[in-house]
Amino acid sequence: MIAFIAHGFFAAGSVAAEPDIADPRLVRLVRQDCGSCHGMTLQGGLGTPLTREALSGKPADSLAATILYGRPGTAMPAWKTLLTEAQAQWIANRLLDGFPEE
Ligand code: HEC
Numbered sequence: 001m002i003a004f005i006a007h008g009f010f011a012a013g014s015v016a017a018e019p020d021i022a023d024p025r026l027v028r029l030v031r032q033d034c035g036s037c038h039g040m041t042l043q044g045g046l047g048t049p050l051t052r053e054a055l056s057g058k059p060a061d062s063l064a065a066t067i068l069y070g071r072p073g074t075a076m077p078a079w080k081t082l083l084t085e086a087q088a089q090w091i092a093n094r095l096l097d098g099f100p101e102e
Pocket residue numbers: 029030033034035036037038046047048050054055058063064066067071074075076077079091
């Protein structure tokens with residue numbers, strides 16, 4: 001019984017690892033800071049497009065890693081000092097869904 005509860009707890013915990021950041025600040029960061037390269041509508045600019053169509057089929061984990069660590073040799077900077085892993089994962093998942101408007 002305890003194991004069952006603990007399991008339920010951890011399952012809930014792993015959902016919480018993707019925080020429910022209906023956080024307007026994070027949406028704004030992506031629209032503005034990421035948008036400065038990827039375009040305000042994320043259709044691309046200096047950076048590649050980050051639309052649902054453009055990212056279709058790319059694994060969320062690798063997108064999150066690109067966000068956290070950047071792409072050496074390209075203009076894509078690392079965001080690990082500003083974003084947590086969970087936030088990068090959240091952004092990657094939202095990008096794959098079609099990023100929410102501010
Ligand atoms: C200084 C410009 C710049 C900024 C700011 C920037 N990026 Fe990028 N980003 C790039 C470039 C250039 C690439 C393409 C790298 C390459 O050629 O592989 C890229 C690639 C990516 C990719 C990989 C896309 C793919 O098709 O695999 C993701 C995801 C991404 N950026 C997300 C973000 C997010 C999220 C932010 C904000 C937290 C951000 N970027 C901010 C320039 C930028």
